[in-house]
Amino acid sequence: MSIKNICCIGAGYVGGPTMSVIALKCPDIKVTVVDLNEKRIAAWNDEDVSNLPIYEPGLAEVVQEARGRNLFFSTEVDKAIDEAELIFISVNTPTKTYGVGKGMAADLKYIELCARQIARVATTDKIVVEKSTLPVRTAEALQNILHNTGKGVRFDILSNPEFLAEGTAVQDLLNADRVLIGGENTLGGQKATEALANIYSNWIPEERILRTSVWSSELSKLTANAFLAQRVSSINAMSELCEVTGADVQEVARAIGTDSRIGPKFLKASVGFGGSCFQKDILNLVYIAKSYGLNEVADYWEQVIIMNDHQKRRFAEKIVKTLFNTVSGKKITLLGWAFKKDTNDTRESAAIYVADYLLSEQAEIVIYDPKVSQEQILADLDYLNTRSEAENRALVTVVNNPMEACDNAHAIAIMTEWDEFVNYDWKQIYNQMQKPAFIFDGRAIFVPSEMENIGFEMYTIGLAYSKNI
Ligand code: UDX
Ligand code: UDX
Ligand code: ADP
Numbered sequence: 001m002s003i004k005n006i007c008c009i010g011a012g013y014v015g016g017p018t019m020s021v022i023a024l025k026c027p028d029i030k031v032t033v034v035d036l037n038e039k040r041i042a043a044w045n046d047e048d049v050s051n052l053p054i055y056e057p058g059l060a061e062v063v064q065e066a067r068g069r070n071l072f073f074s075t076e077v078d079k080a081i082d083e084a085e086l087i088f089i090s091v092n093t094p095t096k097t098y099g100v101g102k103g104m105a106a107d108l109k110y111i112e113l114c115a116r117q118i119a120r121v122a123t124t125d126k127i128v129v130e131k132s133t134l135p136v137r138t139a140e141a142l143q144n145i146l147h148n149t150g151k152g153v154r155f156d157i158l159s160n161p162e163f164l165a166e167g168t169a170v171q172d173l174l175n176a177d178r179v180l181i182g183g184e185n186t187l188g189g190q191k192a193t194e195a196l197a198n199i200y201s202n203w204i205p206e207e208r209i210l211r212t213s214v215w216s217s218e219l220s221k222l223t224a225n226a227f228l229a230q231r232v233s234s235i236n237a238m239s240e241l242c243e244v245t246g247a248d249v250q251e252v253a254r255a256i257g258t259d260s261r262i263g264p265k266f267l268k269a270s271v272g273f274g275g276s277c278f279q280k281d282i283l284n285l286v287y288i289a290k291s292y293g294l295n296e297v298a299d300y301w302e303q304v305i306i307m308n309d310h311q312k313r314r315f316a317e318k319i320v321k322t323l324f325n326t327v328s329g330k331k332i333t334l335l336g337w338a339f340k341k342d343t344n345d346t347r348e349s350a351a352i353y354v355a356d357y358l359l360s361e362q363a364e365i366v367i368y369d370p371k372v373s374q375e376q377i378l379a380d381l382d383y384l385n386t387r388s389e390a391e392n393r394a395l396v397t398v399v400n401n402p403m404e405a406c407d408n409a410h411a412i413a414i415m416t417e418w419d420e421f422v423n424y425d426w427k428q429i430y431n432q433m434q435k436p437a438f439i440f441d442g443r444a445i446f447v448p449s450e451m452e453n454i455g456f457e458m459y460t461i462g463l464a465y466s467k468n469i
Helices: 015-025 038-044 059-066 077-083 109-121 138-146 169-174 187-200 214-245 249-257 278-291 295-322 350-360 374-384 389-395 402-406 419-423 426-432 448-454
Strands: 005-009 030-034 071-074 086-089 126-130 155-159 179-182 209-212 331-335 364-368 396-398 411-414 438-441 457-460
Touching (some): 015 030, 015 059, 015 086, 071 077, 109 126, 126 187, 138 155, 209 214, 295 350, 350 374, 350 389, 364 402, 374 389, 374 396, 402 426, 426 448
Parallel strands (some): 005 030, 005 086
């Protein structure tokens, strides 16, 4: 079966870039991305591609080429569902904030709403593809809704999790390590799997298109994220040990990374991992394990989160302790707010938690991030509900100029590893700061001795105590 018309429900960080690349690589397929959020769709349709709702290197160029040709963004969800032969579900699945599984389980209400909408609208056979990260056996719930419409329409459900990382989404999509498709082992399931595989084979080599059962595919996505996050927590655990014993975590990472069984990637100690996936997916994994009574499995993975929370907190504590045990009324500059460089996404960013801790200690925070707006930063802090919106606004200033952000500061904390931070005129910044001038490098972007030569007091995550303040 050859697909000519695709609909994607959800124009977010996953749906937007993924569909843009599919449209780019498959000019004969019409791809329509729909969302309920009118503002978001308007931004995707903005004539000036620098105003797209998400920032990803290379994405504006892809959208520029495909949009209006075979790539469309729309709020007409029903129409797009009706026309499509294949529907991707790419809506958000946040951690539940209420009821059973609160704080742990994935909230599937948006997925269920999509399924019901598809069931209501569809008049022809559809392949329905889970793109969002979902708990194992979500497809069963989708099946129950879709297979009971009584309209004689056939639905084949596939799992096709997305492995792109933000900041490198376009490259990850163009040169994917693998594409994973989980389908039912029936004639219909196989046909649906091959229809989706045919789309990817326009640019992905056949040997990189993996086919599994639906359940294996769903669980592989959670497992991949759990393993990746576990590496970060493992190296972060070692970073604390390095600081007290006199080792350097970057040297340790290099030394172990050369073992081909371990590998060099994802061993960068940091102020803690963020992003919309790692924490949510591990909590979800823990919840699933517990629900089957697998308490040891649940505890094992929960430790990855506990370590990450510890890393964020100890970084904030280090700042307070170093600034003579009080930051009350002191100006502290945070460089970076996004959860990693090259994205404007701030979900679960370590910066939010560090800022919140410092604000509770009555610090005055000034924030600069090259891609994150003041509106977003304040919304992130308000969302925590630690203090009133008015108090957040009284203590937090967001500026567009890094030099202004650092002016007169008692300390600077590096929260995101944006490339531009290294290239600032650090001599001038030093001259404009309160003395002693402290830098807390939560991403190890500086060579500490170079900064110390300027006069800074340096703390670098994972660096031996003798070199750190
Ligand atoms: C280990 C380290 O590999 C080696 O670098 C170090 O110098 C000494 O310790 P060793 O214990 O000899 O070497 O064997 P290894 O191949 O690492 O296996 C250790 C155990 O893990 C074995 O019981 C093996 O069966 C088990 N294992 C290993 C698994 O169960 N699954 C795996 O994927 C790999
Ligand atoms: C992740 C997975 O990488 C991706 O495959 C999946 O599809 C979605 O979740 P993402 O969250 O976008 O992608 O970014 P990633 O590069 O994995 O970084 C996650 C967090 O870990 C960031 O806060 C990053 O700064 C941190 N990190 C990553 C480290 O602190 N050290 C590292 O070595 C790597
Ligand atoms: P992700 O990182 O998984 O892409 P986002 O939150 O960035 O998550 O994007 C998910 C998008 O899905 C949001 O823009 C949201 O408005 C949209 N969405 C959620 N439910 C529906 C629905 N029933 N119909 C259409 N769009 C939806």
